[in-house]
Amino acid sequence: MAPAKTATPARTKARPKPDATPKPARPKGARRTTPSPETLAALGPDRLIGLILGETARNPTFKKLVTAALAALQGPDAVAAMVDRRLAALESAQGYIDWQKRRTFAADLDATVTVILNELRPLDAGAALERLRRFLDGGDAVLNRVDDSTGAVQGVYERATDAFVAIAAGLTPAEAARVATGLVAPFTADPFGPLGTLLGDMVPTLAPDALSEIDVALAEAAAGMAKDAAPRSEAAYRRVAARGQILRLRQVIADRRNDADAFIALEREIAPGRENRLSIAQRLLAAGRPMEALDWIRREQEPGLRIVTRADLIAGFDPRGPERERQALEIDILDALGRADEAQALRWTLFERTLDAPMLRAYFAKLPDFEDEEALQKALDHAESFANPHRALAFLVGWPDMSRAAGLVTEKRKLWQGENYAVLAPAAEALVQDYPLAATILYRRLLDGILEAGRSAAYTHGARYLLELDGLADRLAAGAIDPAPAAYRERLKRDHGRKHAFWGLLRD
Known part of the structure; x- marks a missing residue:
C-alpha cells in the first residue's frame, strides 16, 4: 500500500520591501571598460606596462611625462636637469615654427610646464620657481618665432605665469618678498614682458609690510626715467609707457597699504590735471574722509579722448556709464556726510534725466513711510511723457x-x-x-x-x-x-x- 502523500507548502517569492526602489539596469560591460583605478588595476602590471611603452613610442609628449616621473624617483636634481636641458634647447633654437608645427610645439611647451609643476614642485618648490622664471624669461624669443594666431602658445605662458604666482603665494612672507624683489629689475626693464607681468601679479598677494623695498626700487626707477627724458622717438614713447606702468604698480602698493595720500600723489604724477577723480574719491571715502572725497568727485576735469576698445564694443559700452558711476559715488558720499536730502534730490534728478530704474528704486528705499505711492505715480507719469519713447517703453x-x-x-x-x-x-x-x-x-x-x-x-x-x-x-x-x-x-x-x-x- 502506497504511503499517503503529504501536502507541501506552496513556495512564495520574497516580496521587496515597500521602500525599495528598483535600480535601472546597467548596460552590460559599461563599468568594466571605463578607465578607473579599479578597472585599470584589474589589467595587472604587465599589461599596463605594455600599454605605457606603446604610447611612449607613439607620443613624444607622453614619453616626456613618463620620463620625468621616473626621474622624480631619483630626486629633484634629476628632474631639474631634465627641465634644464629642454630650457637650454628652447633658448638656443632659432627656427621658425609655422602653423603646421604649432600644435605639436605648444603641446611640448605645455608638457615642460607640467613636468615643473607635477614632478619638480612637490620635491623642491624653490627649484620649480627658478625653472618657471627661466621659462618665462625666454617667452618673447619663443613667441617671436612661432605662428601663434590661435593663441595656443601664449596660453602656455599664461599658465606658467599663474603657476609661478600660485607657488610664490605658498612661500613664507619673507621668502615671497625676496622672490618679488628679484623681479623688480626685469619689471622696470620691460613692464610688458613675460617677467614684467609677474611682479604685477604678485604684489596683491604680498603682505603690506613686505612692500617697502619694492616700492623704493620702483620709485628710483621711475625717477631715473623722468630725468632721462629724450626728444620724441619710438624709444621715448616706450620709456613713457614703461614709466606709467611703474607708477601704476606703485599705486597697487599704495592700495595694499591703505595709503590714500600716496595713491593721490601718484595719480597726480601720472595724469596731472586729468586725475581719475572717481578712483581718488573712492579711496578717500573708504578712508573715512568723505568731505575730501566730495571735493574730488565734484572737481571739473579737463576734457580728453575716451578710447573705446573692441572689448568695450563687445560688452556694449554705454557712454553715459562713467558719469552715472561718478554721480552714484557722489550720492554715497552725501549719505556718508548725513546730507540725505541732497542725496535724494540727486537720485531723482538722475532718474528724471535718464529713466534710471535702479536709481529710482534707491530713491524709493530712502523715502519715509506712506510717501512712496505718490512718488511712484509721479515717476511713472514722467516716464510716459519722456522725450525718447523707446527709452520710456523699455523702462515701463x-x-x-x-x-x-x-x-x-x-x-x-x-x-x-x-x-x-x-x-x-x-x-x-x-x-x-x-x-x-x-x-x-x-x-x-x-x-x-x-x-x-x-x-x-x-x-x-x-x-x-x-x-x-x-x-x-x-x-x-x-x-x-x-x-x-x-x-x-x-x-x-x-x-x-x-x-x-x-x-x-x-x-x-
Missing part, C-alpha cells in the same frame, strides 16, 4: 507697468522704429498675453523693419513675428488696427513677395 516694461506700456505703444504707434529691436522685441513678447493690440503694433514694426531693409540674416526672426501676428489676429477687435490682419498680410505679399528666402521659412 522693465519696471514693470504693462498697462502704461501698452497705452504708450498704442498712443504713439507711428513712432516705433524696427531697428530698435532690442527694445521692441522684448516689449512685444511681454505684452502679447494681455495686450494683443500693443503687441501687434510692435511685431508689425519689427517685421516691416526687417523686410524693408532686406536684412536676410534676420528673416528667421521675421518669420516668427509673422506667426505671432497670425496668432494675435483673432484676438483683435474689429477695426482696432489699420490695415486689418488679412489686408496687412496681402500688403506684405505685394511689397515683399520676391523675398523667397523669407517666405520659404514660413512654408517650412
